[in-house]
Amino acid sequence: MLTPGNHKLGGRLIWGFGLPSGTPDTCPGLSSACQPHCYAVAVERYRPAAAARYRANLIRSRRRDFARRIRAHLIAHGVRVVRVHTGGDFYSVRYARKWLAIMLHSPRVRFYFYTRSWRVPAIKTVIDRMAALPNCRAWYSADVDTGAPTSVPPQVRVAWLMTESTDVPPQGTDLVFRVRRLRRPEPAPGPCVCPAEDGVPRAPRVTCERCGLCWRSTPAARVSLPVIEPGS
Numbered sequence: 001m002l003t004p005g006n007h008k009l010g011g012r013l014i015w016g017f018g019l020p021s022g023t024p025d026t027c028p029g030l031s032s033a034c035q036p037h038c039y040a041v042a043v044e045r046y047r048p049a050a051a052a053r054y055r056a057n058l059i060r061s062r063r064r065d066f067a068r069r070i071r072a073h074l075i076a077h078g079v080r081v082v083r084v085h086t087g088g089d090f091y092s093v094r095y096a097r098k099w100l101a102i103m104l105h106s107p108r109v110r111f112y113f114y115t116r117s118w119r120v121p122a123i124k125t126v127i128d129r130m131a132a133l134p135n136c137r138a139w140y141s142a143d144v145d146t147g148a149p150t151s152v153p154p155q156v157r158v159a160w161l162m163t164e165s166t167d168v169p170p171q172g173t174d175l176v177f178r179v180r181r182l183r184r185p186e187p188a189p190g191p192c193v194c195p196a197e198d199g200v201p202r203a204p205r206v207t208c209e210r211c212g213l214c215w216r217s218t219p220a221a222r223v224s225l226p227v228i229e230p231g232s
């Protein structure tokens, strides 16, 4: 169901929950800019075991007892941090409400996610309720096709997927992700670039567990982003 760590997340602190990706069925807010660069779709392609787990999770997510089972899993494994959707997204209002219930009943667990489902007004309403919880860190994902979201609650931050070198993140962007071919160590005016994707070699390697920007910090940290020096 949930699994601890991975190459990007780090060791065993952050547990991920994933669904199949890359179609409107499970990513209703997907865009033509994000689709060809989807990391989760690539994982499903070269890791059949992960793809099978995501499919099983989708079936579980439709069950009435999904929230109860997730909470039991969190307790049984002593999970402290959850990255919701290492693949997939909030695909319906009903499904999003299940995660809202999980978060409400797991106040000691930190949840965080990036989502393009803010593009679906009915799902956005539920996402914004999650974002208001003290144990949740919510990110709207955006790109050149979605454009900048126009209604961003104060607890929500915006992550911009940069797909071209000419693609300038708009005002209001808090964090920039770069597609693989743009991950070069060159000065980038504007918002912070994810240190795992800025092309700067570092040892030890940057992981979300070590960095913490997306899940530890709050929107108040918009102007005090962590600086990770090369070689640190």
Ligand code: SF4
Residues within 6 Å of the ligand: 175, 193, 194, 195, 196, 206, 207, 208, 209, 211, 212, 213, 214, 215
């Ligand atoms: S900014 Fe930090 S926490 Fe966020 S995705 Fe990049 S490495 Fe992970």
